Amino acid sequence: MKRTLTAAVILTAASLSPALAEEKVTIEFAYPYSHLFDVTYEKILPKFNAQYPHIEVVMRATYESYEDGTNTILREAVSGDLPDVTMQGLNRQAILVEKGIAKSLEPYIAKEADFEKDGYHAAMLELGTFNERVHGLPFSVSLPVGYYNMDLMSQAGITEMPRTWDEVVATCKSLRAAGVNNPIFWGWNITGNWFLQALMWSQGAPTMKEGAFNVAADEGLTSLETMHTIFRECDMQNLEWKEALASFSAGQVAMMFWSTSALGAVERSQGDFTLKTGPFPGIGGTPQGLPAGGNSAMLVSTSEDPKELEAAWLWLKFITSGEGAADVARTTGYMPPNKAANEIILADFYKNNPNKQTAVDQLPLLREWQAYPGDNGLAITQVIYDGIESIVVGESDDMQELQEELVEEVEDLLPTKGS
């Protein structure tokens, strides 16, 4: 973050002289997950400054997570201190639209001559469309994948990547037998109950169905049972996710199931072993769907100045299209949700980076990362998190009971229908 700021300052200083003729416009910008995105914005910012020397982008302190990001914006809306552009988790856009904090982007899109040509196509815009109006432009999209330490895997004589969770459990056992103490990390604690939603979509079922909590269905029980089997049979350690990523990078964990987004960060800190990614295993077969992770750019500016709004839109457009979007793929494991960036600029990139290709192959499975409606959205996320944690730490063993408890508590927090 500090480096980004310094870079911003130096670049603005450098570009000051030709810009003197034009009035300088300053916009404020905030994004989450500095360990993933610092490098990305460090690459994008100089390119943007070169193209628009009269716009200065001021980076605010990064959000720790998507939850933190949404919260910060809600607080800033109350205190009247909003940035101009913010990056929000795909599952947290709805609440900002509901509360009228995020502005519709339609007026700006209408002014663009060749918006389609810039690579924004219907399926991707869908992720940020509410009430048939585009409010967020997706910036980075991720899918869950498997990370494998092939050195440890071959120690146990395994060369094939597991395709189902049963195979994963079998692999765990061979790994343990071969003396690997820490065979697996399964990312249950990832933001927004993403992995629960992944198991639900794997069976073709949404987590929220017509405003009701769908874990009550049979697929919900299967999801919980699957987690229970993985955690117990593999005897998985309860690691905090940052610890887990560090342990995997250090070569201590054999299999890690996590978002493809961390690939850039893992590769940068990777120890001396062969890392391969593989498709996300399914329940009994290939998954029928997987939730789209990632974040999108939203305009939350309270400014009345058309120049400032225009500058915010230019920045927002720049990072989600063309070279800006391509840098997302280059520096992280995310995929740019932009056709032009994906197919033209990055054509050779994926051939040279087969590990990043895995998620791209899974793109047809892309489903919505669902939000929990109402004021209690964040509290519901926490309730489900606590529920899954109780499996991990060995507190819950009866999955039917846990399912009933979760459904009861979540239904209680959801807005009552009709109100």
Place this chain on the structure above:
Amino acid sequence: MAPRSTGYWFTAPALTLMAIILLLPVLIAAGLSFTDYSLGNQSANWVGAENYEKIVSRSTYQKMFTASIIYVLVVVPVSVVLGLGAALLINSLSFGGDLYKTIFFLPVMAALLAMAIVWEFALHNSVGIVNEMFQAGCGTIIEWVFNWGWIPFVDGSQTWYGRNCASQEFPLWLRDRNYALATICFIGIWQAFGFNMVLYLAGLTSIPRELLQAAEMDGAKSAWERFRLVIWPMLGPTTVFVVTITSIRSFQVFDTIEALTQGGPSKSTYVMMYAIYEKAIQQNLMGIGAAITIVFLGFVLVITFMQRYLVERRVHYS
């Protein structure tokens, strides 16, 4: 202006400030606790005692009370006894006392949040010094001593250290439900006892030498008797103060939880302060957050009054 009311005019600025800064926020919180106000909303609904009902009935909040109360019940007595012990030992030194004072007081001076990060590294499962130390001790004389196998009728391979050495796996101190709260308590004691020690040292200096000498002449020959008959009663006021302050500070524990466990695993370290933070700040649910705050205030008030009236009665003020 009538002379009678002049006094009120003089105290008015202080009273107004007190009302605005101290009482008003509490009243606002109390009011909010009966609503479902969520940050960013235009309005809020009056929900009556629903928030309080949740605090009483939900298992999450029962875990919250359990964690808070265990933390206080462990940290207060241990840190008070350790503080007193350290103070007595240092007081009996003829030289070098200042060095010990400084060392024991270091954790109090250092910001707990910064120290929490140091602890996080020390307790890390793979690179942490704590588990590495335990591991290095396995198979050496250290294991032999600390698996207690040398005590008659104790099977060394079945004790905690023996079992962990055999499986070569040491606990994840902060991620294991059975250890997390104990670990947090340990850090709390480590931090608090230096403070208590300083308070006790101050208390000890105020004991007149003549009293001790008189006691010795009257036949209190052993150090224990002098402690029991003179020092401990004379330290009564200090003890009341130390216990009250430590209890309130322990109830307010937050930084270690936020930095190390975030209330987990499985809510085993979900203390009240953290619950307030999670509900009101992280999840924007001001209503329930305010309700927990009011309950929290109630607890602290009860402790304060209890100590004033129960303990003070048996304290000898000179």
